[in-house]
Amino acid sequence: MSDRTDRIREIARKWLADGAVEAVVGWAEGTLGNRTAPVLIRKAEEADRLVFNEHCINNLTTYLKRAPVKGMQHVGIVAKGCDIKALVGLIQESQVPREKVKILAVTCPGVQGAGGTVPVKCRACDVKTPVFYDELAGEKLESTPDPDARTRELEKLDALSAGERMAFWRKELDKCIRCYACRQACPLCICSRCIAEKNQPQWVETSPHPRGNFSWNLIRAYHLAGRCVECEACETACPANIPLMLLNRAMARTVKEAFDYEAGKDPEVPPPLRTFHLDDDNSFIL
Amino acid sequence: MPCMTLEATALSKVARDLAGQGRRLVLPVREGPELFYREGADPEALDLSTLPKNSIKEFLFPKCERVLTYRQRGNDVDVEDVTPAVGPTVIFCARPCDAASLPVVEPLWNWDYKDKFFNLRRENTLIVAYACRQAPEEACFCVSVGLSPSSEQGADVLLCPLDEHRVAVKFLTDAGRQVQAVFEAYKTGEADDAALDAFSQEGAASLAHRKKLDKVKGWLDTHFEDPLWEEKTFPCIGCGTCTFLCPTCHCFDIQDESVFDGGSRLKSWDGCQFSLFTLHTSGHNPRGVQSQRYRQRILHKYSIYPSKFGKILCTGCGRCVAHCPVNLSLYDVVATAQERAEKGE
């Protein structure tokens, strides 16, 4: 890992010194042993604050939608393969111009989830060596994705009856406190004013009761259908430990099955819900 | 004064017995990689391995509470008062930083206007606190705000796990002494003052590296505008996890939610980290950017609240440090303020 850190610093330093970017968003040492913290490096001499290790869980592309990065003309961003998928989505949706961002990709053997667990995204990872970048740090790694990692938990829920599934979600969503950390952490939740914050009319009730929680969590997942790149930022941020990724992965599965589409792969392809085919599945419509 | 001890294994039984006397039981249990205080959990599932992720706040100030119901009838409206159905409750093995949050927020709920919802719950809640032999989490900093891992603040009964097996029990209030018999049934011995002192010292020693934050208020009062705010808060994504997990954060929203002509007015958690929190109808927002909102949180805890109520609005539980998704540490920010104050900056 330390050679990746060195290489990241080297590239960031060069970009900053050359004036190729105004700043580099990366990870720095955290305030706790098992954490790193997002950092904005504006000067070449500060590049040594950048680090890379198994605690670099944050998807830094989420800073592209926030001040001050949003207002910058050229910005460097340190990103793992999974994070870059979000960037692909943002470019695809014209949220971020490709030429604005210089991608400092880093090969990644996997990060550490809560309690030292291996995140599903790492088990399913097909981008240990990123494919879309400007510079690459770290030796190339071969991806060995577990083909069932993403669907194993979904299938357990599929096996239940509708009523049992609703009971499952009712229990999980009762924990929701409507802090919207999921939305705030998500790089692809890009609305300047979220549907949950609109009150004329108020489609989504804001109080954390079952009715509002169901509506919010459902619409959050729906708005990410065909867009979510499964970076797990939402689930990691959730203070109530709701398994949000189950919803996101269920959506991704549907989109793959119905439209043969995977999010975050190709910035040139139109997103699945912004296009259609004349011969799309019609079997469920009377 | 010596106090009784019991076996650590008896704690679940005590919890069960306290519940058996007709109390709603809240205790920490494991859910996935973390602990949570949960209502109605099996006493046998009691897990004391670390600090739960949620605070005990939700059992006194629920995340969503109905304050009245209404029903529109033509151009008239019936408005009904709501009194929460609160029965006796025991929060069993609340950590001292959680127990200590209650005396901190009590004056807020009672200055001039008394909030009956909080007060009804408070009166009905027995706090059996479980002291920390050693700080359970890397993020802990209770000693920095004048508390300690064996603080008695806000507790009716304090359990002190002297070692792996023996737990000393201190009865601190009348409410605590009223349930003494429940504990006595499992008494196996006594602990003397020396043992309890040693226990307290061990806890305090585990946090010896934490700073005293006695100069923070002075610094904050003179550094409303300071580059520190923007420097430190770059990572903040405004998720509000810090405020919602905090045992002392108490801000709320009031919303009406109806089905047809009837509905409820609900009081729900809100937080200073959200841009809508202070947004005026005109579109003007006094705290329009995240660094201002983060500053407000620090100011409220370490300057505003102490000015108003004489207490720091923080018990050093460290949840906002440990669970911040972007590792923005409140302790780091206030410790920096302390350092600068010490250096006269």
Added chain:
Amino acid sequence: MTLENIYKPHRVRIEEKRKETYDTTSFKLVFVDDEVRERFTYRAGNFGEYSVFGEGESTFCVASSPTRQGYIECCFRAVGRVTKALAAREVGDIIGFRGPYGNHFPLEDFFGKSMVFVAGGIALPPVRSVIWNVLDLRDKFEDVTIVYGARSVADLVYKHELVEWEARGDVNLITTVDPGGETEDWKGRIGFVPNVLKEAAPKGENSVAVLCGPPIMIKFTLPVLKELGFGEEDVWTTLENRMKCGLGKCGRCNVGDVYVCKEGPVFTAAQVARMPNDF
């Protein structure tokens, strides 16, 4: 211990409704409960939480004078969810009111002094409460000057009362609209409030100014008042922060360690100047 529910509003009936401007409405409200109606008192400067059940609560001042018992008046612009719903209510409808909250203008301290009222646009209602309070106790005050401006003639509220004040010999009323906001038959001034105030030049000595308006107006009016000889302690204003509870609990209205809902909304310019820049 039985505690009352501090979040429960009184029911009030809309007795009169007036469309003040294209987007501003005023109500005269009467408490439905006889006992509350008789017991209810307030002071100029107090505010309340007005509710439309099913939509929520909105915060604004009581615009009537406490010298007139038995009812309250309010005036608001329909902008958000609640105020739009309020504006849709008609005479006879029942809405909710919690209050009075906050502090008030210390009117007794103003006895024997001249009063200068400066208001802009929708900020007349809080000033109006003090104006009527003063006019109802007219002999306790020296000169009374009112400078009221708005962007355009259409934006002036309480037009019928402006006529009434104009007609009084004991009030010097100056109305003004921003350049371009005048109509053909407009008889008042054309110009911005600070300039108009400067021309009117009420004396600052033994005088109190009550100033309410948009931040930009306040910003340029304060130096004019200073020039006229008003001390910072003699200039009073109200802060209009976002509020939910009005009870010092919900946590959003503070400016520094000042809880506007309890220690405000009425402050002197000197007090405001001491607050951190968190408006």
Added chain:
Amino acid sequence: MEEARKESGNDDAAWEPRIVAFICNWCTYTGADLAGTSRMKYPPNVRVIKIPCTGRFDPLFMIKAFERGADGVLVSGCHPGDCHYAAGNYNARRKFTVFRKLLEFMGVDMERVWFSWISASEGGKWVDTITRFTETIREKGPFVEYREMIDVG
């Protein structure tokens, strides 16, 4: 609340299937109109909400319907190729595809959520669809799982 439930038809004793149909202005609405003017009979359990096009349909419409006590929701518009706005229904079909799968995954019984294409001339198909949908819902009973959530607040 008790009374509100009765008035809104959510009272179990007097329960009748409560179906909300979001139908497009150009085809299905006209089709339903045709059924009416042709004096065809169908169950009165459906509440029709006209939308300009199925492309305007937002999943939150359906959620709101369930929040207000609907036992079943129908979305219906022009047949593929017949959209007044050329492609609204093709876009809608994609949305339906993912949204119904999400609802299913979250435990909404798919027999309570129907989609159809009914043209302006298909009054008979409208009658048939509503009749069958009503009968299906009648067999399934009230949507109690969702209603349990509604009662809170």
